[in-house]
Amino acid sequence: MTTVTRTSRAIQLAARPNGLPALPDFRLIEEAVPDPAPGQVLIRNLYMSLDPGMLMQIGGYPEIPMPAFAIGEVISGGAIGEVVASADQHVPEGALVLHQHGWREYAIADADSVRVVDAQAYPSPSTYLGFGLVAYVGLTVVAGLREGETVLVSSAAGATGSLAGQLARLLGAGRVVGSVGSPRKARYVIDELGFDTAFDYHDQPLSDQFRAAAPEGVDVYFDNVGGAQLRAAIETMNVGGRIALCGALARQRAGGTPDGGPGDLLPVIAKRITLRGFTALDHLDLAPEFGRRLRQWLAEGSLRHAENVVDGLENAPQALLDLVRGRYTGKVVVRLTR
Numbered sequence: 001m002t003t004v005t006r007t008s009r010a011i012q013l014a015a016r017p018n019g020l021p022a023l024p025d026f027r028l029i030e031e032a033v034p035d036p037a038p039g040q041v042l043i044r045n046l047y048m049s050l051d052p053g054m055l056m057q058i059g060g061y062p063e064i065p066m067p068a069f070a071i072g073e074v075i076s077g078g079a080i081g082e083v084v085a086s087a088d089q090h091v092p093e094g095a096l097v098l099h100q101h102g103w104r105e106y107a108i109a110d111a112d113s114v115r116v117v118d119a120q121a122y123p124s125p126s127t128y129l130g131f132g133l134v135a136y137v138g139l140t141v142v143a144g145l146r147e148g149e150t151v152l153v154s155s156a157a158g159a160t161g162s163l164a165g166q167l168a169r170l171l172g173a174g175r176v177v178g179s180v181g182s183p184r185k186a187r188y189v190i191d192e193l194g195f196d197t198a199f200d201y202h203d204q205p206l207s208d209q210f211r212a213a214a215p216e217g218v219d220v221y222f223d224n225v226g227g228a229q230l231r232a233a234i235e236t237m238n239v240g241g242r243i244a245l246c247g248a249l250a251r252q253r254a255g256g257t258p259d260g261g262p263g264d265l266l267p268v269i270a271k272r273i274t275l276r277g278f279t280a281l282d283h284l285d286l287a288p289e290f291g292r293r294l295r296q297w298l299a300e301g302s303l304r305h306a307e308n309v310v311d312g313l314e315n316a317p318q319a320l321l322d323l324v325r326g327r328y329t330g331k332v333v334v335r336l337t338r
């Protein structure tokens with residue numbers, strides 16, 4: 001018989017929003033935490049990741065690659081925590097593990113679904129929740145970035161974009177251009193992250209902005225947003241350009257309503273452009289290689305991992321809404337303080 005030893009606070013989806021969620025769509029609950037069954041571990045979560053992609057599961061958007069959260073289900077997402085009880089010989093108590101059971105203080109997980117990571121690798125375990133691997137995979141495997149090329153990154157001040165721009169430079173790009181949501185963010189990516197230039201995507205017409213920022217055209221577009229910016233990027237791409245389709249912020253911010261999209265694809269044919277969607281989850285084999293390079297870049301001071309820490313599980317829904325509305329630059333994580 002299972003012995004209940006602890007309780008854990010967790011956040012459930014209380015209602016399916018019609019559009020962007022609001023705070024009443026989330027519910028803070030306290031639930032019993034059983035001991036781990038054979039093959040399982042009990043994890044005390046330390047930090048959890050906020051990802052705009054969760055909005056698609058919260059809103060139940062059609063045609064997404066992950067299941068929608070059910071009403072009454074505890075929300076899940078990337079998290080890092082310490083194993084406090086183990087019923088599996090491969091994952092010992094005390095191990096630091098990366099897993100997908102965030103939005104709760106304690107999580108029961110199958111041992112073979114968690115990744116044991118090095119607790120000494122970074123000053124804070126939250127660094128493991130950064131989207132650096134996403135940016136790395138997008139630029140290397142998906143876009144095949146070559147020395148000297150011009151790279152354009154949308155949502156360039158965000159969690160993925162801020163790393164994509166910096167990594168593009170470290171991987172040999174000749175010119176790095178950012179699209180951001182305000183003049184303040186444009187200054188930030190230029191002054192703090194070393195982008196060559198940046199523009200505010202609210203300034204129209206977009207295609208003029210893209211052309212002015214990349215007068216010699218774009219070879220690689222790291223797309224975090226889709227919609228109208230993807231359309232303008234296609235117009236600005238060089239022959240043989242590659243577009244790494246990473247995210248859909250335009251649609252996520254619009255509460256699920258698609259925003260235009262690329263429209264006429266004739267320029268894609270004429271310029272032999274490759275558009276390739278990807279998920280970093282298909283490339284986890286690159287995590288060790290990326291981790292080694294990331295540690296070196298951080299130690300040299302050649303890469304900045306900007307992170308915002310929000311304290312307390314109860315503040316996660318507000319932080320997720322703030323994130324998608326553009327409040328932050330860099331990655332947002334929630335520190336679980338109990």
Ligand SMILES: NC(=O)c1ccc[n+]([C@@H]2O[C@H](COP(=O)([O-])OP(=O)(O)OC[C@H]3O[C@@H](n4cnc5c(N)ncnc54)[C@H](OP(=O)(O)O)[C@@H]3O)[C@@H](O)[C@H]2O)c1
Nearest residue numbers: 053155158159160180181225247248249250253279280326
């Ligand atoms: N493929 C993968 O493996 C993978 C992995 C992780 C995340 N993702 C996806 O990648 C995207 C980026 O995620 P993230 O966590 O790095 O988000 P982020 O860029 O940190 O997102 C927040 C930012 O989105 C910006 N934004 C919202 N609507 C926008 C629009 N129409 N155009 C430009 N920017 C807009 C907001 O800033 P401003 O409006 O002020 O610019 C806000 O600061 C998301 O769609 C996410 O779901 C994909």
